[in-house]
Amino acid sequence: MTDDRFFRRSAPIALGEIAAHVGGELLAPAAASFLVRDVAALDCAKAGELSVFCDGKRTSDFANNHASVVVTNRALSEHAHNGSWLLLVSDPRLAFAQIGHLFYPPLVFDEGVNPSAQIDPTASIGQGSRIGSGVVVGSGVSIGARCRIESNVVIGSGVTIGDDCTIGANTSLSHAIIGARVNISSNVSIGGEGFGFVPSPTGLLRVAQLGRVIIEDDVQIGGNTAVDRGAIGDTVIGAGTAIDNLVQIAHNVRIGRYCVLAGQVGIAGSTTLGDRVMVGGQTAINDHVTVGSDARIAGKSGVMRDVAPGEAVGGYPAMPIRQWHRQTLALAHLAKHNKH
Numbered sequence: 001m002t003d004d005r006f007f008r009r010s011a012p013i014a015l016g017e018i019a020a021h022v023g024g025e026l027l028a029p030a031a032a033s034f035l036v037r038d039v040a041a042l043d044c045a046k047a048g049e050l051s052v053f054c055d056g057k058r059t060s061d062f063a064n065n066h067a068s069v070v071v072t073n074r075a076l077s078e079h080a081h082n083g084s085w086l087l088l089v090s091d092p093r094l095a096f097a098q099i100g101h102l103f104y105p106p107l108v109f110d111e112g113v114n115p116s117a118q119i120d121p122t123a124s125i126g127q128g129s130r131i132g133s134g135v136v137v138g139s140g141v142s143i144g145a146r147c148r149i150e151s152n153v154v155i156g157s158g159v160t161i162g163d164d165c166t167i168g169a170n171t172s173l174s175h176a177i178i179g180a181r182v183n184i185s186s187n188v189s190i191g192g193e194g195f196g197f198v199p200s201p202t203g204l205l206r207v208a209q210l211g212r213v214i215i216e217d218d219v220q221i222g223g224n225t226a227v228d229r230g231a232i233g234d235t236v237i238g239a240g241t242a243i244d245n246l247v248q249i250a251h252n253v254r255i256g257r258y259c260v261l262a263g264q265v266g267i268a269g270s271t272t273l274g275d276r277v278m279v280g281g282q283t284a285i286n287d288h289v290t291v292g293s294d295a296r297i298a299g300k301s302g303v304m305r306d307v308a309p310g311e312a313v314g315g316y317p318a319m320p321i322r323q324w325h326r327q328t329l330a331l332a333h334l335a336k337h338n339k340h
Contacts, residue, residue: 002038009038009103010103010105012035012036012037012048013103014033014034014035015031015033015034015069015085015087018050018069018102019032019087021099022087022089022099024071024087026085026087026088027077027087028086031069031085034068034069034085035048036048036050036068036069037049038050039051039096039100039103042062042065042067042070043058043061043065045066046067047066048068049067049068049069050067050068050070050087051069051070051071052071052072052092052093052096053065053071053081053092054076054092054096059079062076062079063079063081065082066082068085069084069085069087070086070087071086071089071092071095071096072086072087072089072092073088073090073091076092109130110130111127111129112131113125113130113131114131114134116133116134117134117135117137119135119137120137120138120139120157122139122140123139123140123141123143124141124142125137125143126144126146126147127145127146128145129144129146130147131149132148132149132151135149135150135154135155136153136154136155137149137155140157141157141159142159142160142161143155144162144164145163145164146163146164147161147167148165148166150166150169150186153167153168153170153173154172155167156172156174156175158175159173159174159176159177159191160176160178161173161178162178162181162182162217164180164181165178165180165181165182166184167184168184168186168187168188168223170186170187171185171186171187171188171189171190172188172189172190172191172192173190174192174229175191175229176190176191176214176215177212177213177215179239180218181217181218182218182219182221185225185245186223186224187223188221188222188223188224190215190221190226191212191213191227191228192228193206193209193229194229194230194235194252195251195269196251208231209228209230209231209251210230211229211234211235211251211252212230212234212235213229213230213235213237214234214236215227216236216239216240216257218239219237219239219242220241220242221243222245222246222247224245224246225243225244225245225246225248225249226248227249228249228250228251230252231251231269232252235249235250235251235253235254236253236254237255238256238257238258238275241255241256241257242259242260242261244262244264244281245263245264246264247261247266248265248266248267249267250267250268250271250287251270252269252270253267253268253269253270253272254271254273255267255273256274256275259275259277259278260278262279262281263281263282265279265284266283268284268285268289269288270287270288271285271286271289272289272290274290274291274292274294274295274309275294276293276294277291277295277296278295278296278297279297280297280300280301280314281299283300283301283303284301284303285297289303289304289306289307291303291307292310292311293309294309295308295309295311296311296312296313297313298315301315301318302315302316315327315328
């Protein structure tokens with residue numbers, strides 16, 4: 001069960017309502033009136049709670065679980081279990097996520113501007129927005145309706161933020177156009193100068209960074225991430241993209257729609273990612289590289305060349321994923337052989 005000090009849970013919900021919400025099949029229709037009080041992990045769920053079984057490697061947890069209800073699919077439901085009511089869906093992970101939002105809907109916050117915030121008189125703030133303590137909003141800024149700007153956020157002049165956005169504490173925004181329903185976590189830097197220098201007789205001369213950051217609708221950006229503005233032209237993050245913590249996106253990078261970037265990914269300048277690209281954690285991508293749509297990059301890879309649409313690569317330097325696996329096995333075999 002979640003900690004009530006940090007999360008606000010809805011009242012118990014009838015199992016039939018949950019099944020209807022996710023379009024699932026309840027194997028025991030008579031249980032539709034049963035009230036579920038919370039969601040929980042399979043190995044620690046208790047009576048009255050709902051859990052999920054979506055991984056065949058966890059058959060032991062399924063067999064011994066104490067949840068009243070388990071969300072799963074028809075194939076996995078054939079494994080032995082202790083008598084929990086089963087809610088069958090085609091995609092258990094998706095259904096469990098939907099049920100989680102049913103129990104824990106977004107918090108409703110009070111609108112208004114904290115007295116300690118500094119708002120330039122030329123800035124506009126949409127109806128229903130909340131501006132936290134210590135926030136600084138520059139000239140010409142536009143903040144949409146129902147936004148939540150948390151403590152100590154600094155929003156530079158001219159920045160535009162769409163409706164229903166959340167900007168986490170201690171975040172800095174400049175030179176940015178931000179769409180609707182964007183969620184930016186704490187300690188994020190958006191729109192800073194890119195890392196561009198040229199040698200001069202007196203040392204390194206920084207190249208003027210004259211572009212913007214364009215963040216489209218429904219983007220998620222994790223904590224301590226940095227997105228640099230373009231040098232000439234813009235840095236762009238496509239709609240629906242999810243970016244984890246500690247990610248570096250350099251100047252003039254263009255990321256497509258619905259991409260996923262795991263923690264500690266670094267993308268050098270002027271690289272382009274297509275739509276639905278998946279990048280594993282701690283991957284480094286070279287500058288001026290093109291990664292095609294639907295490509296997948298394994299964690300800790302070093303991408304030095306273009307990646308074709310739909311291609312899966314891994315390793316350092318990154319290569320086709322099967323080649324990388326063969327090389328890894330060959331090296332392991334060679335190391336074992338050399339021991340004798």
